[in-house]
Amino acid sequence: MKLKTGTKVVLTSLIAAGALASIPAHAGKTVDAIKARGQVVCGVNTGLAGFSQADSAGNWTGLDADVCKAIAAATLGDANKIKWVPLNAQQRFAALQSGEVDILSRNTTFSLTRDASLGLHVTGVTYYDGQGFMVTTKSKIKDAKQLKGQTVCVQSGTTTEKNLTDFSKANGLNIKPVVFEKVEAATGAYFSGRCVAYTTDASGLASVRNKEAKNPDEHVILPQLISKEPLGPMVRRGDDEWFAIVKWVVHGLLEAEEYGVTQANVDQMKSSTDPVIQRLLGTTEDTGKLLGLDKEWMARAIKAVGNYGEIFEKNVGPKSPLKLPRGANNLWNKGGLMYAYPIR
């Protein structure tokens, strides 16, 4: 059954309110619940190529989906023990707050308001993004500042709307936003020509251009980015153990890339003499124990989805359909921002 869009938001919020009312104040340990259930419940995007997207067989792929798989592999020992919950932009926080999902891995921007007022925690950044504009090549627009007085299609329930306003105001552009509830409606309106430009995170633009445009060459993504959008998984407040697991799995994936541990060589690497790798894969120190896991936690995660670099290449990198450059998402020692805290 397809609910009316408006109804859906109301329903989710009511369900959230109801669930908030019924859960006892002393929240149970998320990890215990996950182990009892035998499944990690992962909130993902309803469909964003390269980040989280279901194929016809119901298998979820993408960078955000792989983060969930890594966490499931670390916690439960099996990357397939995941219940996927596709969420739209408005539903996502209510779903996490109410306990409907254990983790929200849904290209969600970290910001002060979200961190401090939603009862949620940001864990670690899995993708450094920035908001950009897509225009038709026909419009001959080369710079975002040429959008003076123009209509721009945007999805509601995102930080995008506010960034657009800030940009418009700072440059005196008087941009007219046309706000849609669903991303499909927003992109549809852009492709039909209702708006001169479509704006969202640059990765999202690449995904839309690649997946939905009839002819991707007729659309250009303007090089100028108007905001900083650090994306990554979020968890509920009040469960520090689970927060730590999610955070350190993300760092573990980065550490694995930095030290050359890949999906293919993870088993051989167990006999490595490098103390960093030995700790990471649990052959000497038991780092997992401190997190309430076993010592193989990171080895399983890497075996399931590969290290961060592999995840990036496979889903969004230059060889994938999205063809996004590594840019800021490269490791810190290769000119990027990805810096793993030491696993020790």
Added chain:
Amino acid sequence: MSVAPRTPPTKRDWSWRSQAFRGLLYQIIAVVLIGGIAWWLAANTAENMRVRGIKSGFDFLTQPAGFDIGESLTKFDSNDPYWKAFLVGVSNTLRVAILGIILTTILGTLIGVGRFSRNGLVRGLCQAYVELFRNVPVLLQLLMWYLLFTEFLPDVTEAKRIGDIYLSKGGITFPKPIWESGHLFGVAGLLVGAIGAWFYRRWARSKFEATGQIRSMFWVPVAIVLAVGVLGWLAGGAPSQFAVPQKGEFAVEGGGALTPEFMAVLLGLVLYTAAFVAEVVRSGISSVARGQSEAAQALGLSKGQEMQQVLLPQALRVIIPPMTNQFLNLTKNSSLAVAIGYPDVVSISNTALNQTGRAVECIALIMLVYLTTSLLTSFFMNWYNAKSAIKER
């Protein structure tokens, strides 16, 4: 006829055998139960939100909103507070609802009456209209109109020009009179004309009742209002400056504009609801006894007079209550506008909800807005219903 007042019971009987006592008891239990459940839900939600560190409360309404709104009747700046953004949303919703109710009533009544036409083609067309529009979900109709506007109209840069009106994917842009103080005389003229028309109708009615002479009760008053209005406008110096839209390099600028979102919402809701209103009108007219229509014909009334003077006034008491439902439906269905990007109160609240994370508060505000408008509508319609009910003497 007068009914003798019942003698009140001399002594109140406070026992289980007393119906009054049992009734009172059940009512108290029901109120306490419902109140208790509501309190429990509210208190528990508030407590759990506090424990989880979710901020709550309506204090965010005075914070600057920080987002722009595509269309607004009043000027809205992104530095304005949230409550102002909500007001813009409410005004956009009301704009669609009020215009929609007026247009729906006119169109629905015409089609409903058309189903009694002696012309088979008109009858058939009216029936086809009703069956077509009431059987397709309204959300699909909205999407279809929106698609028609955005797919088939020319690009903004190649706007089609008809006189001074531009038609494009950006909507309809048209010349708009520039407001000057002289227009105030025109508005005053219209008001004076309306008062004059009211006196004219009073006079015409008393004349009719005294002599049986029929005077136009519609066209003459309309003419009076318009004539005095024009006189006032002339007295004000006949200001006739228009803001004419100009085609710029990237957009059509200046003048008034109707966006495709607004037009799609209005058109979709009006066409959909009119099908139901037509059925309401039809059933109302059918409910008037056949003898009434025969009597009207026997008196030599024309077909139009029969409808206007005999059938519709009697049909109204059947029509008004279900009509209220349709008006309420139209208002509530306007919340679907969010699907096609019209910034109504739901759309604005969604944005506010996401910026602030105050889900419970924002949803409560939406419900409050719709509850208030719906209650006001039914209040007005109930008053009108009481007024047009048959007065039994």
